Amino acid sequence: MQQPSFYGGYAGLNFDVAGAMGFASQLGPQTVLQSADLNSPEVFKQNIQLAQGQIARVQSLARNALGGIQNAYYLGTNPMQTAADIAGLKQALFELVELLRQTGVGALPLEPPQVPDPRPESALVEEESRVVQALYERQQRIQDAASVVAGFLSFAGAGEQPGPGSSAAGRRA
Incomplete structure (x- = not known):
């Protein structure tokens, strides 16, 4: 089974605090590092990046679903695609909740990365x-x-x- 693209460069990392239950089995085979310190700053940074990638995926699916709903009565709008976007959004939200719960990142507010002003x-x-x-x-x-x-x-x-x-x-x- 191929890893979803929303994991970015961290597709093989899943640090399950609850002990290999739930999230790891739902997203497919993932490597849980036994020797990694789950409380280390590096692991926490990786978990935050995973969550931010998942949030970007949820935002994209939400925009697509909203666009399909808003344009439902226009010619060329495919209701099956809108339904698929909504189903994908529900699944992505579930995966995001599980990721936030199991990594502990959900206890903190996630802010978008700061984009410096180029001026x-x-x-x-x-x-x-x-x-x-x-x-x-x-x-x-x-x-x-x-x-x-x-x-x-x-x-x-x-x-x-x-x-x-x-x-x-x-x-x-």
Whole structure:
């Protein structure tokens, strides 16, 4: 039986903490290293990479299934392919849960790998400075508009209020 491609370069490594039950038998023959320390940082890194590969596979299958569902009524959409994508997604989710449970990686949050920004630091600082300056100018315009409105309100409130017998024409004269 051939190993699934989602294991990347670690197809032969499966460190089953529960002792060769469950996950190893469901995914086919895999090598469990007897002499490997299951708590070593190297094994943990490999388990995280296995989990990230499996997560990428789940994401891909989920996108395919969602696309098939969204385009179900369009010509050329194959409902059998959508059903196969959903079935594959269910299986991949099950395998991911088992991998996370047996390796102990499931107890930690998995974050996507950090992709460094290729721009130099000076460009990033310049861009952030422009954003901050634009926000500052916007806030300044809001404060200026508020002070104009406050000025109008105080000017209107300072004028004489017409009495009960006076009219607007009498005030102008």
